[in-house]
Amino acid sequence: MSGTVGTTRTGTTTTTAAGVAAAPAHRAPLSRTYRFELVKLLAQWRVRLLVLACWTAPALFVAGVSRQSTLPSDTLFGRWMHATGWAGPLVVLGFAGTWALPLLTSVVAGDVFASEDRLGTWRHLLVAVRSPRRIFVAKALAGLTVIMLLVAGLACSGTAGGLLAVGDHPLVGLDGHLLAPGTAAGRVLLAWSCVLAPTLALAGIGLLGSVALGRSPMGLLLPALVALGTQVAQMLPLPVAVRLALPGYAFTAWNGLFTSPAQTGPLLIGVVVGLAWGLLATALAYLLFLRRDFTGPADDGSGRRALTAGLLPLTALLAATTLILTQAAGAPATGSGIERNKVQRSLATAFAHLYRMQTSQLHRPAVTEAQLRATAACDKSDGRADPEGAGNDWRCVVTWYLPGVTAPGRAVYQLDITADGRYVADGDGPKEVNGYFLVRTPAGDAPNPLWQFDGNVELLATTSKG
Amino acid sequence: MDTHLAVRARGVTKSFGDVIALDGVDLDVAHGQIHGLVGPNGAGKTTALGLLLGLAVADSGTLEILNTPVGRGLAAPGGVGGFVDGPGLYPALTARQNLAAVAALSGRRSRTAAVDEALAEVGLTDVADDRVRGFSLGMRQRLGLAAALVTEPRLLLLDEPSNGLDPAGKKHVHGVLTRLAADGVAVVLSSHRMDDLEALCSEVTILATGRVVFSGPLGKLAAENRALDYRLRTPDPAAARRIASSTAGIHVVDDTGTPRTDAGVLVVRALVPALDELVAGLVNAGVAVRELAPVVSPLEAAFLALTEQQEAAR
Numbered sequence: 211m212s213g214t215v216g217t218t219r220t221g222t223t224t225t226t227a228a229g230v231a232a233a234p235a236h237r238a239p240l241s242r243t244y245r246f247e248l249v250k251l252l253a254q255w256r257v258r259l260l261v262l263a264c265w266t267a268p269a270l271f272v273a274g275v276s277r278q279s280t281l282p283s284d285t286l287f288g289r290w291m292h293a294t295g296w297a298g299p300l301v302v303l304g305f306a307g308t309w310a311l312p313l314l315t316s317v318v319a320g321d322v323f324a325s326e327d328r329l330g331t332w333r334h335l336l337v338a339v340r341s342p343r344r345i346f347v348a349k350a351l352a353g354l355t356v357i358m359l360l361v362a363g364l365a366c367s368g369t370a371g372g373l374l375a376v377g378d379h380p381l382v383g384l385d386g387h388l389l390a391p392g393t394a395a396g397r398v399l400l401a402w403s404c405v406l407a408p409t410l411a412l413a414g415i416g417l418l419g420s421v422a423l424g425r426s427p428m429g430l431l432l433p434a435l436v437a438l439g440t441q442v443a444q445m446l447p448l449p450v451a452v453r454l455a456l457p458g459y460a461f462t463a464w465n466g467l468f469t470s471p472a473q474t475g476p477l478l479i480g481v482v483v484g485l486a487w488g489l490l491a492t493a494l495a496y497l498l499f500l501r502r503d504f505t506g507p508a509d510d511g512s513g514r515r516a517l518t519a520g521l522l523p524l525t526a527l528l529a530a531t532t533l534i535l536t537q538a539a540g541a542p543a544t545g546s547g548i549e550r551n552k553v554q555r556s557l558a559t560a561f562a563h564l565y566r567m568q569t570s571q572l573h574r575p576a577v578t579e580a581q582l583r584a585t586a587a588c589d590k591s592d593g594r595a596d597p598e599g600a601g602n603d604w605r606c607v608v609t610w611y612l613p614g615v616t617a618p619g620r621a622v623y624q625l626d627i628t629a630d631g632r633y634v635a636d637g638d639g640p641k642e643v644n645g646y647f648l649v650r651t652p653a654g655d656a657p658n659p660l661w662q663f664d665g666n667v668e669l670l671a672t673t674s675k676g
Numbered sequence: 677m678d679t680h681l682a683v684r685a686r687g688v689t690k691s692f693g694d695v696i697a698l699d700g701v702d703l704d705v706a707h708g709q710i711h712g713l714v715g716p717n718g719a720g721k722t723t724a725l726g727l728l729l730g731l732a733v734a735d736s737g738t739l740e741i742l743n744t745p746v747g748r749g750l751a752a753p754g755g756v757g758g759f760v761d762g763p764g765l766y767p768a769l770t771a772r773q774n775l776a777a778v779a780a781l782s783g784r785r786s787r788t789a790a791v792d793e794a795l796a797e798v799g800l801t802d803v804a805d806d807r808v809r810g811f812s813l814g815m816r817q818r819l820g821l822a823a824a825l826v827t828e829p830r831l832l833l834l835d836e837p838s839n840g841l842d843p844a845g846k847k848h849v850h851g852v853l854t855r856l857a858a859d860g861v862a863v864v865l866s867s868h869r870m871d872d873l874e875a876l877c878s879e880v881t882i883l884a885t886g887r888v889v890f891s892g893p894l895g896k897l898a899a900e901n902r903a904l905d906y907r908l909r910t911p912d913p914a915a916a917r918r919i920a921s922s923t924a925g926i927h928v929v930d931d932t933g934t935p936r937t938d939a940g941v942l943v944v945r946a947l948v949p950a951l952d953e954l955v956a957g958l959v960n961a962g963v964a965v966r967e968l969a970p971v972v973s974p975l976e977a978a979f980l981a982l983t984e985q986q987e988a989a990r
Contacts, residue, residue: 238781246777253768334764334823337729337757338781503692504731 238339240348247352250325251318257356260314264363269371272298276375286465286632286664287381291372292657294379296394298372299365300468303401306364307461311409312437314360319416320430322353323499327425332504346499350417350492357413358406365402382659383468384666385556386563401464404477407484411457412437414491418520421495421502444630447599450547450669453630454479455531457487462630465666473668483531490527494520547669548627550597553604554586556667557623557635561586561608564659571651571659577613584610588625602626604633619643621660631667681740682707682831682862683728688737690723697723699886700737705864705879707830710857712873713866714975715883716983721866724883725760725833728864742831757782757829760866763820767809771800771819774808775826782827794822799848813840821849825856832856832863838872850876870976880975884983897978904977905929906951908942909967910958916942919957925950943971 251257275282275291276298282288286304290297326332339345381394389397412433419432440458453459460480466473498519536542562584569577588606590597597604604625609618621643627633637644637660644660683705690698698720705711713721726732728741730753739746744753765774775794779787795801798818803811808819817840824832837853838846853863853876867873873880874894881891890897910916920926920942929943946954951968958965970977 238783242780246781249773249777250766250769253766253773255768329764329766330762331764331766333726333729333731333760336731337759338778338827340730504726 243348247348264360268302268368272371273375295372295376296381299368302368312434315412316434319353319413323420385469386560407481408460411484411487414488418491418495451535546599558584558586560665582610600629684740688734708860710863712877712880719883720886755830757824757827758833760835772804779826794825798822889982905971
């Protein structure tokens with residue numbers, strides 16, 4: 211090819227830059243790239259709106275509901291929102307695990323790469339940063355920062371709303387025992403910290419969807435769809451090992467922090483599984499991103515690539531985790547983990563703690579759980595079904611003893627146990643124990659703790675005695 | 677290694693699956709030169725710019741940018757700036773924020789000054805703190821150029837920089853590019869606007885179906901080209917037609933392609949020497965010449981001829 215003379219159109223020979231050695235490629239420092247990504251995210255009106263909502267809406271919700279006469283008793287800890295401000299952030303946590311966190315990760319992580327496809331800015335960004343690796347790391351860190359900001363907002367706002375509206379009082383745990391305000395605060399903080407693991411799993415899936423599916427809306431929806439899928443799976447009678455191997459298990463396993471002793475086994479497994487999903491999904495997104503050809507006009511992600519590069523390795527992780535849990539952690543490969551002995555032990559423990567609370571409310575002579583010697587006898591479908599698994603047909607008779615009284619007391623409860631081990635025990639008499647919603651105390655009417663209460667059956671074989 | 681060259685490509689090939697985007701392309705761009713990259717859609721212009729910007733790696737061939745061989749990894753050497761497929765701006769950020777980010781990422785120290793300077797250079801100081809979301813296409817193009825200027829490039833690569841620019845904006849951008857070239861910056865422009873390329877470029881490379889069909893100075897292109905159609909406007913078209921028909925090397929084109937109401941226009945096909953004779957003949961016969969101009973520009977004519985030849989040869 212000809213025409214290599216260094217002249218301008220006017221014919222002037224230019225030697226100004228000729229012969230100057232090229233500088234090595236200047237790669238933007240990670241800190242600057244990260245800051246730029248953060249600025250871009252926070253400049254989006256929907257992200258700003260989310261930040262505002264996460265830092266204010268839970269406080270308003272908790273404060274508002276705590277002052278209502280009707281409480282959300284179908285939500286875990288909802289029935290205690292009148293009693294302590296520490297119930298508020300746990301109600302918010304339950305809602306966040308089901309809805310808010312999957313949607314937040316969708317909007318942030320699911321869009322962090324796709325937005326560049328939508329705006330047509332990939333080439334501009336690559337020219338400016340000159341390192342796809344740094345772009346990926348900066349984007350992932352910026353997305354993570356915003357997600358953490360949103361999670362922190364939900365936790366802080368819910369806590370502030372509860373404490374301001376109701377106050378810093380002891381919290382009734384899932385087995386009926388009282389947690390002092392300081393302990394409750396620690397457990398609430400720990401519970402919110404634990405759900406970061408499944409949140410990171412969803413964020414990783416969001417990154418993978420965003421990279422693999424480009425500007426397709428499926429990439430944005432992927433974390434929400436995966437969360438919905440795992441929630442549906444948690445409602446099914448799956449074997450315990452499969453249930454624990456799902457990335458969202460820690461969204462419910464934090465319940466175990468509010469028993470005594472804490473059911474830490476399933477929670478730890480849930481956290482580790484969540485982190486493993488997050489790491490694998492992020493690593494897959496990274497590899498997929500580095501392989502992308504940014505000059506290829508049609509190369510903005512494809513469903514087939516997402517299927518092969520994303521779905522298959524994650525399915526393999528699910529299978530491997532299930533196998534490991536079966537072999538190493540003693541999780542049963544079959545069966546729901548909800549067995550009669552566990553149900554009876556859990557119900558008797560919770561009843562004893564709450565009976566003691568009711569005794570205190572009514573200013574009766576104090577008793578201890580040991581003195582009560584509470585036991586429970588449960589069957590399912592009036593004995594026509596195996597006493598195992600989830601269902602609302604569990605019926606239990608609790609028996610207890612009072613000091614100096616030879617005849618035992620008995621109370622009947624109908625249990626609705628869900629597949630994740632959580633149950634609601636509904637009092638079915640006698641009416642002087644659990645028949646009324648309110649009890650008359652010297653200070654006025656108060657909710658009857660034995661009328662209806664929440665409990666938790668640990669699914670693993672390593673069940674605590676709590 | 678030729679140190680006068682900002683870009684030196686030899687036998688560069690790039691494919692996307694079965695599609696060959698560039699097929700043995702040679703390209704030389706000197707420092708201080710404004711070089712036009714021309715070709716029909718799908719000719720490989722964007723791919724070529726992508727390779728120069730470090731967005732892709734060639735399958736084969738050698739490429740030296742600013743005297744540095746380009747390796748197998750992505751990312752061009754420092755000193756390369758520009759945009760391809762639009763200026764790539766973030767609508768939620770202001771013009772200043774967009775440029776500040778580019779300045780920070782490119783490692784500029786005096787970022788504020790550089791940003792202000794670039795905004796002033798492209799005439800966007802007044803809207804520096806407005807969000808890009810509300811910018812017109814022309815303003816975005818100018819801001820994209822400013823973003824490239826912020827990095828102080830020694831090789832500037834621009835894809836359709838005149839898109840959406842009004843005449844004043846175009847003149848402004850042309851002024852900026854000419855000044856950059858005078859300062860020794862090599863500029864490579866890809867455009868469909870032949871008037872822009874003719875106004876700015878000292879050399880052009882014409883691509884068709886991934887191959888170079890011409891590369892060199894514009895003058896050489898005109899010399900190599902066949903006869904062009906010229907529009908001749910006179911107050912006496914009948915006399916002009918008669919003189920043109922009798923002038924050697926002049927062919928009167930009957931189908932003018934112009935509206936019938938424009939009766940004073942005659943289209944003739946000729947090489948430049950024959951055209952000189954025609955003008956002399958008209959003047960001698962007392963026929964005034966109000967206008968004599970190519971119907972399409974020499975570059976456009978050459979572009980059409982060369983690319984049509986290439987298409988026909990496939």
